Amino acid sequence: MKRRIGILTGGGDCPGLNAVIRGVVKSAIIRRGWEVVGIEDGFDGLLKTDRTRLLGLGDVRGILPRGGTILGTSNRGNPFCYPVENNGKTILTDISDQVVDSIRKMGIDALVAVGGDGSLKIALELMRKGVPIVGVPKTIDNDLMETDVTFGYNTALETATDALDKLHSTAESHHRVMIMEVMGRYAGWIALESGISGGADVILIPEIPFDIQSVCRAIDERCRRGNTFSIVVAAEGAYPRGGGRVVRREASEANPVERLGGIGEYVARELTSCLKMDTRSMVLGHLQRGGSPSTFDRCLGSRFGVGAVELIDKERYGEMVCLRGRDIRSVSIEKAVRRLKLVNPRGQMVYAAEELGIAVGRR
Amino acid sequence: MKRRIGILTGGGDCPGLNAVIRGVVKSAIIRRGWEVVGIEDGFDGLLKTDRTRLLGLGDVRGILPRGGTILGTSNRGNPFCYPVENNGKTILTDISDQVVDSIRKMGIDALVAVGGDGSLKIALELMRKGVPIVGVPKTIDNDLMETDVTFGYNTALETATDALDKLHSTAESHHRVMIMEVMGRYAGWIALESGISGGADVILIPEIPFDIQSVCRAIDERCRRGNTFSIVVAAEGAYPRGGGRVVRREASEANPVERLGGIGEYVARELTSCLKMDTRSMVLGHLQRGGSPSTFDRCLGSRFGVGAVELIDKERYGEMVCLRGRDIRSVSIEKAVRRLKLVNPRGQMVYAAEELGIAVGRR
């Protein structure tokens, strides 16, 4: 039977999305003769037919090494909570019936939803309304349960580790403390793993509220052992014990930390006042999402794309592909989005960091 | 108790070895106050005391981003089969008693052996003679059983995938078939995974003897679909169905393939004669072993180093660290070296490649 499947990418962009799209298109067309409809800008593109297009083999030629997503993505467009203009006011409205209808009209008989926590939850709701969906997990923070890792995470780690290598030269030459803020609002994986790989001396993650005195002490001890510089990696969601979470730009008078524009700057200021060292902070920011995907992410993304088509072929709707060891498996989306995968403060990765002499924000 | 442990790196060099050494030194010294003796050039260094030295924290400073091994390595030096000069002749001699004695004299009460198949087998033999040993698996080809992957493999894949990206420009601009030969004498993992990540059209691996007619056909079909170029990745150990294995440089009159100096050149010549396309081959060679380790390999190497010290601490001699999913575990060395981990011709990775439209050397 000639099938027509749709694919969309939702949430923040991530290296490897194009590998997934290419994997879906190739394995659907070459091996099965199906049709693939590309939906633009996440769930947003489901609302208008002019934002979908048939994807042929030519459309995915040469996209494997490219970052981002050729389909575009969006953090908006939740059809259960969609901003609709009404008499000059914007009201969040449930337009999911319309979306389900639109999917049917396009002749799409199964949908591949590539996205994180948020997008997969929307996918689940659409499933319940009768749309056959399979999922592909995407999270650059690596905070999704039920999969060892997802694509994009490894490339982000490469970018962060490379940045740490670069900061080392300056820190060492100028005898400075350099603080680098990386992504990770709730989960500290990027900070933890890039910190280990980049030879950091202190790592701050949301899962272990830090004690600034311990951080000072750790750096001070390094100085006394003759190390004239130190490197600190802080996840954006890291926060001082007893203090509130630091949210960039949304300042409040109540919390002096917030006014400073982020955890990196907060730590820099605190360290400057308690150590007699030059201190600099920087925010790695959007660089972490960009760039050509690493070989790991290209391979994983491609395999996820192939796996998603296989799930559709076997009509295992409501499942998403995942990685276990070296194998692609599948798991129910419902199970995967139940909660975030956080760093275990007593787990192996934190243990390894501490064995390597890295202070993970606590005594 | 103040302990003194030794560490050596054996076999071919590999990105991430320094991360292991640093991990061992840091976690032994900082956390336990032990002494670490570095042994130069693999098992060879066990024979002479002037080739060992105490490793301090200063010795491992700044080595994390560096390829190779600060201890040096060697493919020689099997103490059970050591080349000894005698009356002008070289006789392979069992000098293992001498080695065991030498280890004792150095006061080394446990040894970390970092190596592949060969080195770990030697370690096992020394164990049987009473030397307490723990292992750290090392294989750039990823052909060791009992661990998902080892360090070095990911960096080699990055190098190979980057090379494929580079060949694409030339192949496309000149409408050529480009053939790249990568490492993998027995296991085709590097060819297979870099081929998927680098967008290859044909992948040849030792586990699936190829049919040159199928390869020609695959490229010919691409041409007819309008693709004016093709990329072939061949593991050095790949060979034509019915033909013998191709061993570079050790030519024999019996096998015309061998005279050509490698599988890449053999395939190039065959394709030139059956297709009317410009064909070029290249050997990636030693580049695959070199370079700064990727973030994956730095993290894995560091964790392996930490894990090895923990194994010693728990006196679990005869075991080696390994990776399962995201966890460091341990397994008996004996089990790990029993046979090589080859690509399963019916396994997931080959399946994914074929779903992506890649010809894996067979119909």
Place this chain on the structure above:
Amino acid sequence: MKRRIGILTGGGDCPGLNAVIRGVVKSAIIRRGWEVVGIEDGFDGLLKTDRTRLLGLGDVRGILPRGGTILGTSNRGNPFCYPVENNGKTILTDISDQVVDSIRKMGIDALVAVGGDGSLKIALELMRKGVPIVGVPKTIDNDLMETDVTFGYNTALETATDALDKLHSTAESHHRVMIMEVMGRYAGWIALESGISGGADVILIPEIPFDIQSVCRAIDERCRRGNTFSIVVAAEGAYPRGGGRVVRREASEANPVERLGGIGEYVARELTSCLKMDTRSMVLGHLQRGGSPSTFDRCLGSRFGVGAVELIDKERYGEMVCLRGRDIRSVSIEKAVRRLKLVNPRGQMVYAAEELGIAVGRR
């Protein structure tokens, strides 16, 4: 005659400094049999004998690919204006006599000063007090007269261009305007050249005060031609026509721009208010100084080092090495530090940018 020369690196660190040091050491020792004294942390190290050490060939082994400077550097330590503690107060004092004396006591009969504008001016003053000095120009901003370029600049461009490549994926996938702030307080070379190489749509430099309306218009026109994203590169010293210069962190109530923490954020805010597009800004910051030097900077740095020794050999004190076309030449330091090399608003590089359709901040 066996000579003893000194070398110091001053000012901000820069990729290629180690290549210069290595070049000086190798060509002084191997070819001439001289002695080389390394002085730590710029001119600061001239004040204390315990901060100098003889450099041998072993000290420069393996430093060519490493960023930063093995000698350390400092932005402080001007001997004509040195912070001296006196009765609890810090008074800026001329201690140059002491420094000249110290140089003599160390037996240094000629000094290689590697540094920018500031360091070379200090060198010039020391020259006038009788210290034989030759200069090696260093400026990551490329704002030094009398040399086509200096080392470090090319590596900074690579980092900035690579970052622009990364931002492209996100800008395109999310249909955003991305603004990247790069170094260049007075000279816009990095912004201009990385903007051309990284495919920017708007480039803002200090030499051409920008009109924010023109910038909005340029982006708006792109939108109307179907380009759903835009990339802006801004030198940190760029400023709006009629407005004051934007200095990060040193906020003043008088200038609302300054409160925002930098030109990137200022532009982001302005664009958000006049366009209906998602806008994000980031500061590339210290990453630009770090990392392994590019091949261009390694070669240039090495040749500069060799050239500096040759200048000493010929006793052409008061001169510095420079690059003209493909040749190393020399020029009087005095001439080189007279004024900064700024971008000519009517010059070739701005012309090229505009021909490529890039808005350089003006109508």
Place this chain on the structure above:
Amino acid sequence: MKRRIGILTGGGDCPGLNAVIRGVVKSAIIRRGWEVVGIEDGFDGLLKTDRTRLLGLGDVRGILPRGGTILGTSNRGNPFCYPVENNGKTILTDISDQVVDSIRKMGIDALVAVGGDGSLKIALELMRKGVPIVGVPKTIDNDLMETDVTFGYNTALETATDALDKLHSTAESHHRVMIMEVMGRYAGWIALESGISGGADVILIPEIPFDIQSVCRAIDERCRRGNTFSIVVAAEGAYPRGGGRVVRREASEANPVERLGGIGEYVARELTSCLKMDTRSMVLGHLQRGGSPSTFDRCLGSRFGVGAVELIDKERYGEMVCLRGRDIRSVSIEKAVRRLKLVNPRGQMVYAAEELGIAVGRR
């Protein structure tokens, strides 16, 4: 006046060609409203109208970071010496009248020829037949006169230097001599400059026939100074003093060197026989042509493209753009192709290498 110009890229591919094409298209269309015709596969594409197409702004979108040429290229297609089939035989025929005619029929009133020595000579001949042509120099070997450098060369150097960094790890860990063969049939620039940047110990170039005994001695001296490894870079056109040039694959019984398949392997074999060290050789080959162009090449290529359009605008036919210092200039093509730009054995670059202690193949 609305003009229609053509552009073709000839000879071997080279990073930066797409930057030139994009520069030509952007500056012709955006600034002048001209039309640009893209001609496929070098001069070959001038023979058939179905191998030309109008290039719009959309065609050059996103091509700046991509290697190769979107127009394709060819080493064939000399219209003055074209292989024409006649009665089953291939006869080299002058079909230039046909080509001139074809250019007129396409309505192309000026042609941008991007190419090296060979392509520019063809362009010159076509000029003499009345075709208005401007040139853009292209040579990855950097052997073209009248321009400081061309695009592509810097990227090739980056690739070669990066490869040398990689070989260092293995050479050092295994105490080996590693020999890397790079491009450069007549000019040794790549070998010389990558050798300086990559920390080579011996550099062999065509301009200085080498003495194998000197090479052995240089490596031997390194050993005696305690360096247990050495790195040799050899241009493919380097050859032993008194011996013939080494041409890969075209073996002849008369010259035993040729049978070995290249200068790298020849040197490896010679060194193995005179030193007691492990020796390995590798050929960098096609990797040097590939990959995303470096920032230097992207900027230079873009400026060359802009400059070529300006030459047409000023009707300065018969000239080609070139780089002098930091400026784009122009020069007569005739002057540029008169002879190759070779390394001067007594020039600055060889001097610098020798001052750094590198043996450049001679006593």
